[in-house]
Amino acid sequence: MLSLYRPGDSVLHRAPAGPKLVVLLVTxxxxxxxxxxxxxxxxxxxxxxxxxIALIPYRELGRQLxxxxxxxxxxxxxxxxxxxxxxxAMTVLRLLALLLLASLVTMTSRTSHIVDALESAxxxxxxxxxxxxxxxxxxxxxxxxxxxxxxxxxxxxxAQRARGVERRPLALLLPLLLKTLTMADAISEALDAxxxxxx
Numbered sequence: 001m002l003s004l005y006r007p008g009d010s011v012l013h014r015a016p017a018g019p020k021l022v023v024l025l026v027t028x029x030x031x032x033x034x035x036x037x038x039x040x041x042x043x044x045x046x047x048x049x050x051x052x053i054a055l056i057p058y059r060e061l062g063r064q065l066x067x068x069x070x071x072x073x074x075x076x077x078x079x080x081x082x083x084x085x086x087x088x089a090m091t092v093l094r095l096l097a098l099l100l101l102a103s104l105v106t107m108t109s110r111t112s113h114i115v116d117a118l119e120s121a122x123x124x125x126x127x128x129x130x131x132x133x134x135x136x137x138x139x140x141x142x143x144x145x146x147x148x149x150x151x152x153x154x155x156x157x158x159a160q161r162a163r164g165v166e167r168r169p170l171a172l173l174l175p176l177l178l179k180t181l182t183m184a185d186a187i188s189e190a191l192d193a194x195x196x197x198x199x
Contacts, residue, residue: 004148006107012054017109018117024105031094040090044097047104054108061100063154070153072096152179 007013012020031043051061072092079088106114118136156175 004103004106005110006056006060008055008108010053010055010108012050012104012108015108016117017105017113018120020105020109021114021117021121024101027101028098031097035090037086037089037093040093040097044093044100047097047101050104051100054104056104056107060107065096065100070157149176149180152176 027043031040034040048061051058072095075095076088076092079091115136119133122136153176156179
């Protein structure tokens with residue numbers, strides 16, 4: 001299913017989707033513009049505090065992190081080799097902070113609310129011939145797709161642990177790529193069947 005919304009009555013659940021998306025966008029821009037390790041670490045800490053405020057169990061946070069560790073490890077190894085330890089730490093912290101924040105937004109916001117907020121923000125683009133509804137839908141779909149890919153990665157890892165091959169990165173990446181392409185193809189067919197191109 002596309003929606004990863006977790007029902008709740010926290011402050012974040014009650015907050016409108018629009019401001020949460022603005023915070024996500026500003027955070028993404030800020031952590032890449034401010035090239036300071038301490039600042040990125042503070043952002044990650046704030047994200048963890050927001051998870052607590054959202055009253056989402058920490059076991060869910062642990063599940064999210066388990067799905068990210070392979071990607072984070074590969075990025076860290078490459079960055080250490082290419083740019084050193086500082087850049088590796090920056091890259092991993094940015095990845096974890098932003099993906100956990102994106103997951104938090106999707107877990108505390110209904111899909112319809114996210115799409116509505118994005119459509120409202122995209123209305124000025126109608127002046128240049130673009131369709132705000134389509135743009136909003138595609139962005140909303142992307143936000144939902146990221147956590148879904150992480151869930152697929154966790155499913156693959158669980159299957160590999162049973163086979164004793166969980167330490168081989170390629171054994172995760174290749175099946176994950178195939179599952180992602182299959183899922184994208186299925187979504188594309190569903191959109192075509194619903195006449196998305198004509199809307």
